[in-house]
Amino acid sequence: MVEEKEPRTFPEFNFTQGEVLLINKPYKWTSFDIVGKLRNSFKPLKLKVGHAGTLDPLATGLLVICTGKLTKQIDTYQAEEKEYTGTITLGSTTPSYDLETEPDQFFDISAITEEQIKINTKYFTGEISQFPPIHSAIKKDGERLYLKARRGEDVEVTARKVTIREFEITRIELPEVDFRVSCSKGTYIRSLAHDFGKQLGIGAHLSKLRRTKSGNFHVNDAFEIMELVNHIKEIKQSPDYK
Missing domain, CATH: 3.30.2350.10 (Pseudouridine synthase)
Structure with a gap:
């Protein structure tokens, strides 16, 4: 019933x-x-x-x-501070840093360990410098960046300072890694996923994202x-x- x-x-x-x-x-x-x-x-x-x-x-x-x-x-x-949960997929990158675009590079993840994944979160807590994705709604010269990116134009983005208070790994089932992040206004979780994969040396993109809190x-x-x-x-x- x-x-x-x-x-x-x-x-x-x-x-x-x-x-x-x-x-x-x-x-x-x-x-x-x-x-x-x-x-x-x-x-x-x-x-x-x-x-x-x-x-x-x-x-x-x-x-x-x-x-x-x-x-x-x-x-x-x-x-206000935001909280997100989601999934990072290791071993491949996309131009948009998420699933809006198809993977363009692939990497071998067979040697990566759970310990490496968890330890490397420490490089992304506190105040960090982050480049927004070129597939974003930020305006440059009066136009959204994603419109320029979709036309294949070269787009320069400027790094910005953001603060990540917590970056916790909640599940590892390779190639998927689930996480929870508490961060400041202006943080791009797509960029965090991309940079995290870069730090691990195996590439990554954001495959799922949910905002759970705002203030x-x-x-x-x-x-x-x-x-x-x-x-x-x-x-x-x-x-x-x-």
Whole structure:
């Protein structure tokens, strides 16, 4: 017998005054897709909606959304420490550092040990210098880098300082290595995976990523996007909708 799920309990929302909405971003949705879906659900009310920290399309997990007057607080929420879990695949690299592009180089991983994998995390904790992927949403000369990369243009990126407070290996089943990372705003986990493989001398790319925390917010408290959209449709029928 299948156990029925209890209906989700929603708080009393005041979207215009401002709400912080926690969304569990689905795989292959962009952060802008989520913002657009919510913005459209509020129509005909023209409501400000923004997110506090982009997630790549191939990543899932916590996306912090602000509405109404609380969009002024986006920078504050965006600056919070983030936590991620995911999987690094050893032995191959991709141009995008994840599965957006196909592997372009392959390496022999037969000699690598679990001890080497765990010990080498120490080179990636504390303040480190990191190059963002060329397949990223960073703008250069007014254009997103990934657009230049897709055209095959040579793109120069500048290293940036980020802080990684924790880098923990949680499972090793080669070629896959699962991890948990706590890090500062602006950290690219794709770059971390690429650089980690480089440090080990066997190449690597990010094959799975999930954001679990942002500041004090946790993905376990997040709404599924369509359950929230459907709830907004329901409350729009109320004369007290705001």
